[in-house]
Amino acid sequence: MLGSTSFIENKNNEVILDTFSPEIVEGMLQFIYTDRTDLLGNIENASELLEMAEMYQLTSLKYDCFVELINRMDIENASKIAVIAYYYKPTAGIMALVRDFFERFEYCIATV
Numbered sequence: 001m002l003g004s005t006s007f008i009e010n011k012n013n014e015v016i017l018d019t020f021s022p023e024i025v026e027g028m029l030q031f032i033y034t035d036r037t038d039l040l041g042n043i044e045n046a047s048e049l050l051e052m053a054e055m056y057q058l059t060s061l062k063y064d065c066f067v068e069l070i071n072r073m074d075i076e077n078a079s080k081i082a083v084i085a086y087y088y089k090p091t092a093g094i095m096a097l098v099r100d101f102f103e104r105f106e107y108c109i110a111t112v
């Protein structure tokens with residue numbers, strides 16, 4: 001992609017990633033080189049990394065972001081994570097985990 005002479009990145013020999021914070025870009029690069037990142041410790045970072053993973057088609061990072069979001073899902077943030085999941089089209093396995101969370105929540109409400 002960057003080998004094409006029509007891209008401005010090729011002419012300037014640089015890629016500008018100004019859509020995301022430097023911390024998130026660093027987290028993506030860390031993941032590309034090491035297959036892991038230290039930034040998946042909270043929902044905000046996982047959401048931003050998920051957006052970046054979607055943009056650059058990094059399916060492994062996208063999966064890890066979804067797993068992190070689901071692991072941190074609770075009653076207060078479940079709707080936000082469900083919207084994120086809907087928007088970024090996770091795999092069927094990830095969507096099954098999201099549905100499972102809501103089914104367990106409905107069961108808890110029904111038994112109270």
